[in-house]
Amino acid sequence: MTILIYSIIALVSIGLGVLITMMIQKSIAKSRAKLIIEDAKREADVLLKNKLLEAREQEMKIKSDAEKTANQRMSKIQSMEAKIRQRETQLNQQQSENQRTRNELDNVRAGLDQQISANEVRQQELDKLIGTARAQLEYISGLSSEEAKEKLVESLKDEAKTAAASYINDIMDEAKMTANKEAKRIVVQSIQRVATETAIENSVTIFHIDSDEIKGRIIGREGRNIRALEAATGIEIIVDDTPEAIVLSGFDPVRREIARLALHQLVADGRIHPARIEEVVAKVRRQIEEEIVETGKRTAIDLGIHGLHPDLIRLVGKMKYRSSYGQNLLQHSRETANLCAIMASELGLNPKKARRAGLLHDIGKVPDEEPELPHALLGMKLAEKYKEKPEICNAIGAHHDEIEQTSLLAPIVQVCDAISGARPGARREIVEAYIKRLNDLEQLALSYPGVIKTYAIQAGRELRVIVGADKIDDVETEKLSAEIAKRIQDEMTYPGQVKITVIRETRSVSFAK
Numbered sequence: 001m002t003i004l005i006y007s008i009i010a011l012v013s014i015g016l017g018v019l020i021t022m023m024i025q026k027s028i029a030k031s032r033a034k035l036i037i038e039d040a041k042r043e044a045d046v047l048l049k050n051k052l053l054e055a056r057e058q059e060m061k062i063k064s065d066a067e068k069t070a071n072q073r074m075s076k077i078q079s080m081e082a083k084i085r086q087r088e089t090q091l092n093q094q095q096s097e098n099q100r101t102r103n104e105l106d107n108v109r110a111g112l113d114q115q116i117s118a119n120e121v122r123q124q125e126l127d128k129l130i131g132t133a134r135a136q137l138e139y140i141s142g143l144s145s146e147e148a149k150e151k152l153v154e155s156l157k158d159e160a161k162t163a164a165a166s167y168i169n170d171i172m173d174e175a176k177m178t179a180n181k182e183a184k185r186i187v188v189q190s191i192q193r194v195a196t197e198t199a200i201e202n203s204v205t206i207f208h209i210d211s212d213e214i215k216g217r218i219i220g221r222e223g224r225n226i227r228a229l230e231a232a233t234g235i236e237i238i239v240d241d242t243p244e245a246i247v248l249s250g251f252d253p254v255r256r257e258i259a260r261l262a263l264h265q266l267v268a269d270g271r272i273h274p275a276r277i278e279e280v281v282a283k284v285r286r287q288i289e290e291e292i293v294e295t296g297k298r299t300a301i302d303l304g305i306h307g308l309h310p311d312l313i314r315l316v317g318k319m320k321y322r323s324s325y326g327q328n329l330l331q332h333s334r335e336t337a338n339l340c341a342i343m344a345s346e347l348g349l350n351p352k353k354a355r356r357a358g359l360l361h362d363i364g365k366v367p368d369e370e371p372e373l374p375h376a377l378l379g380m381k382l383a384e385k386y387k388e389k390p391e392i393c394n395a396i397g398a399h400h401d402e403i404e405q406t407s408l409l410a411p412i413v414q415v416c417d418a419i420s421g422a423r424p425g426a427r428r429e430i431v432e433a434y435i436k437r438l439n440d441l442e443q444l445a446l447s448y449p450g451v452i453k454t455y456a457i458q459a460g461r462e463l464r465v466i467v468g469a470d471k472i473d474d475v476e477t478e479k480l481s482a483e484i485a486k487r488i489q490d491e492m493t494y495p496g497q498v499k500i501t502v503i504r505e506t507r508s509v510s511f512a513k
Helices: 002-141 145-192 213-219 221-233 253-269 274-303 310-321 329-346 351-360 375-385 390-397 409-422 431-446 474-491
Strands: 204-208 236-238 245-249 451-457 462-467 499-504
Touching: 213 221, 213 253, 221 236, 221 253, 221 274, 245 253, 253 274, 253 310, 274 310, 274 329, 274 351, 310 329, 310 351, 310 375, 329 351, 329 409, 351 390, 351 409, 375 390, 390 409, 431 451, 431 462, 431 474, 462 474, 474 499
Parallel strands: 462 499
Antiparallel strands: 204 245, 236 245, 451 462
């Protein structure tokens, strides 16, 4: 019981302690809250005072800025007012000056009007005097003014025509002299600067052998070897009594060269039978094709020509094995290319294009196929096919006048082609055909009335015609020269050009005895 009472008393004391502690803490919290509230009020008062001070300072700053801006604007307005007043003063002065100038102009105009009226009076008086003088002149001369004017105009026309004709003749004579001299200089320089060769190609090739025993081996049993060789190469092989020689005959130089090289290899090897012949010919044909391409490349490099199509390079290489009138086509094309470049340089044109056109101008003579077209037109089509420039294509197609010449390269290529083909030793010509051409030239000129004698000289490059002085006058002499030239150009075929010289002379012969 006692323990229970003690326990209750202990619990009551503990509860009272806790309650007293809580009351003390509450009072402490209230005092702290009061302190915090008072501190907050003091801080708020301080902040309010600071903000009020900052607001007043900002207000003072804004006022000062506004006053400053207002003062600046006011000074600008005052300066503008001063300028306006100055401008008004200047305008007033200018207006007064304009008024004074206007008054002066009015005075000058009045003086001019008076002078004009006086001049009109004088003009009327002059017109009367001129009319009187004209009437007197017409009366004295017996001609009206219109008739005198017409006569004067006619006389002036005649004088002007005479002077103009004389002037034109002088200019034409000087131009002809200068043009001939300059053309001769360019042509001579071009020819002298190109190294040339004479024509030596023909339609047969001589294959030399060490002994005549080899002829039997080449012919073979019952002629089978020679038949196989002719069938493989397309060349006629002539084995006759000529000592140590076999003749290869054919118009295709490439085939002749293939046959020659094949024979050389067969003879050197010693094995000659149809199968071996076909194998060697095929091998040599491939070698020749490679050599053709290599020749085309080397030619293009030597001439400084770049960008040629591979097929064009091959056609250029094929020219090595083609000849025209005995003139090697590749040498002729190289010569023409160099001449074209030299002439183009002399005339201020592009020498590279001229050299390119000169090299390609005869590619129509070595096509892979044989169409029914002139070689100039075929060459032009090949050049167009392989994307050559239009002026080069035109130069190729027009170098024999099959089409119209549209660029300056065309006449250069035409002239250089003629120079290369017409020079002495360039082409081989049959003697009978040469003599016939000279006779035809002379007979053609003799067919004209008034012609006494004709002479074809300089290997047919010039025709001299002697006419009777009593049958043809000087004017008809010029007409005769032109007619003969036109007829030769239309009716005859000849290399280069033919100069026609008509000679008319009067001789008076007397004898002193």
